[in-house]
Amino acid sequence: METGPIAVTSSLNKPVARPSIAEYLISDILAGQYRPGDFVPRELDLCERFAINRSAVRSDLRQLVDGGIIERISGHGSKVREYSQWHILDPQVTDWLTRYAAPNPDIQRQILAFRLDVEPYVAMTAAKRATARDLVAIEEAFEGLGQNLRNATCPEERRLHSECDVAFHEAIFKATHNIVWAQLSHILRPSIYMLVSMSNESALDPDESLEQHRQLMESIRLRRPREAFSAAQAVLAGTAKALGLEDGASSLGCSIKHR
Structure with a gap:
């Protein structure tokens, strides 16, 4: 019984991807x-x-x-x-920023400035609206953050530490129970991960950073919006310090402490 030619698959026959x-x-x-x-x-x-x-x-x-x-x-x-x-929220641009923006302090500063203007308000809103389930999610991420901080002796454990850090911030966004904030946290995740992973690598005092995160978690749990606002600012100031950047003032939040 005759058969047609058998197609032979080989790595030698695979087309070479052209450079991008x-x-x-x-x-x-x-x-x-x-x-x-x-x-x-x-x-x-x-x-x-x-x-x-x-x-x-x-x-x-x-x-x-x-x-x-x-x-x-x-x-x-x-x-x-x-x-x-730049279309900073475009998924492709965000992906490029995550993979290539590390050497560029201007891009880091732009992302940090955005977070400084947004996340204190997100934390303040979370302190008003967080449910018991939200608090569990925030606490679980914090526990993972602490555990992987103490055991971060290899690249994989450091990656897990950064993943828990990002999950901590995502949980706070979701605790606002605002669909826009929740979706925005998903879109911003690669950019936040970039800053978090770099700052965790260069942090001079990881225990201080962990304590700042704990204070943010506690202010949300105790439903203290003003304290949550200030605690979020402190966390981001620590990120700026670890990256060697000036954190600057939050133009949106300059008067919040006086309310």
Whole structure:
């Protein structure tokens, strides 16, 4: 009985993935090689450097345009836009920030400033609305945070420590019982993880950070909104200190302590 040719699958037969121009450029942009106002390499130069056709280069550049990271200027090329014009909540942009933004203090500062303006209010709202189930979620994340802090002797345990830290903040967002805040915590998770993991790696006093998180948890549990606001600010100030950044003042919360 005759059969047709048998298809042989081999790693040698698998098509080689072409280089991603978008990934190449965003890594250089976030590392500071190209700053806002700078032009990135021309299409033809990218074609020659990576040995790919012009349509592929344009397709990848379109990803950066869609993310608000570069703008195409007819007859001149592609220019990096100001950070304030980036689509910071776009999932692709958030993913790039998480993977490539570590060397860029400007991006870190922008994310930290946003968190300083938002999370104290989230904590304050959580202190008013948290249910018993919410408090359990916050406490479980805190317990995991403490456990992995004490046992963080390898990369995997440090990763778990950071995961618990992010889960702690997510639980507070959800405790507001506001669908927008809850969804926003999910969207911001990669950016928050980036700051958390880096600050945990460089923290001079991890026990102090753990105590700041405990005070935030307790202020929510005891339903003390003003204390929750201040405790959230203290946590983020610790993050700024660990990253070597100025935490700055929260423009939205500058008067909260006087209410």
